[in-house]
Amino acid sequence: MNFLSINVRGVGEDAKISWVRRLKIKHKATFVGLQETQLSTSLSIDVKGCWDSNEFDFVSVDSSGRSGELILIWDTTLFQKSDVIKNRHYLVISGKYKNSSASGNLNIVNVYGPQSTSEKKKVRFELLNIINGRSGMWVVFGNFNVVRDLGERCSSQFRPHSAFAFNRFIQEANLKDFNMGWERFTYYDSVTAHPRELSNHNPITLTSSVSDFGPIPFKFFNSWLLREGFDQVVTDAWNCFRGYGTPDAYLAAKFRFLKEIIKKWRKEMDQKERHEVNVTLKMTKNFEKFVESRPLSSEEKGIWIDGIKKITEWERLKALDLK
Known part of the structure; x- marks a missing residue:
């Protein structure tokens, strides 16, 4: 509960x-x-x-x-x-x-x-x-x-x-x-x-209890369409695939290949974004502590505001995945 x-x-x-x-x-x-x-x-x-x-x-x-x-x-x-x-x-x-x-x-x-x-x-x-x-x-x-x-x-x-x-x-x-x-x-x-x-x-x-429901299965997220480099990843994977078999088997294999390429891109992108978000969150938390004891300089306020904007944009992209 x-x-x-x-x-x-x-x-x-x-x-x-x-x-x-x-x-x-x-x-x-x-x-x-x-x-x-x-x-x-x-x-x-x-x-x-x-x-x-x-x-x-x-x-x-x-x-x-x-x-x-x-x-x-x-x-x-x-x-x-x-x-x-x-x-x-x-x-x-x-x-x-x-x-x-x-x-x-x-x-x-x-x-x-x-x-x-x-x-x-x-x-x-x-x-x-x-x-x-x-x-x-x-x-x-x-x-x-x-x-x-x-x-x-x-x-x-x-x-x-x-x-x-x-x-x-x-x-x-x-x-x-x-x-x-x-x-x-x-x-x-x-x-x-x-x-x-x-x-x-x-x-x-x-909190009165802790639960773990396991990993989230793979799925396609709307926000990926706005991620830098996603279009190129899909285009390159689609064009470089080499396979054989009947048309339907060939197409199924091509989609499986594309899925694996996207999963690899997603993993690398998530690691990079998580690092950036963690750095930004740590920075904003530090400014939250600083403001309790002293006024911030104009430069510090600007960095803090930019950090909040980055977090807001990250949340906006996440919101796209809910629609």
Whole structure:
């Protein structure tokens, strides 16, 4: 039973949809919570594109202008929804986890907290009543727009009274807060903070199991058509093939030969691209750490922006493979 929380800061682009789907698959998430989709209605979002099968359901709260909107998506083969509570600043779903010996309800809360101090207080009060008024296990994630102590605040004003109220809410709701923020805290128990990549917030996963479904079988991907050198590889392979036999056997052999050449090209291309992507991701992660302690120079900002553009283009090509 794995959970993925992402403050996406807009999810209208194919690259963002592909990114969410990639993280969902990589971390084998049963539940995915998105905050700040920045779209006025869930009808504008390719929710199916965020998932890797047709076995899913979701609930959402529409945004107000460019701020907000929450979405909760889950695997319907593993979770049976029984109740939903919607609010502008939070989503609550309750139900049963299928094929489990555990008894009682499972309650999931996706939060995007308001900026106003009075609204924050109202949200905490409402959530506290909901949590204390229902039985079962609770998993609460998202962005409360508040921190617990000064060490979690960077490049903005720390408000001690808000922190005190937030800590009291966590205690009264009998919740456990995992001490994690940015990339300085990588692992704590089964919670992981991942690189921001296409957002200015770190995706967070809560993992309770690990599975391995084996290698992905060979198939043709749409993005290959846009890869540099692919046309030449196909043309050269097609022209250099030498075979014999009946026309249908000859053609079948030619296609098998072409398939092997493409597989070899794909392996070499993947190794090269993975290296480039890993280098770029490492670079952007380093800049994320630098910006916590000092302002970046114009040159560093330019390199960081170029790196994000490369990651976005890589995600765009990956998105083509989903269509």
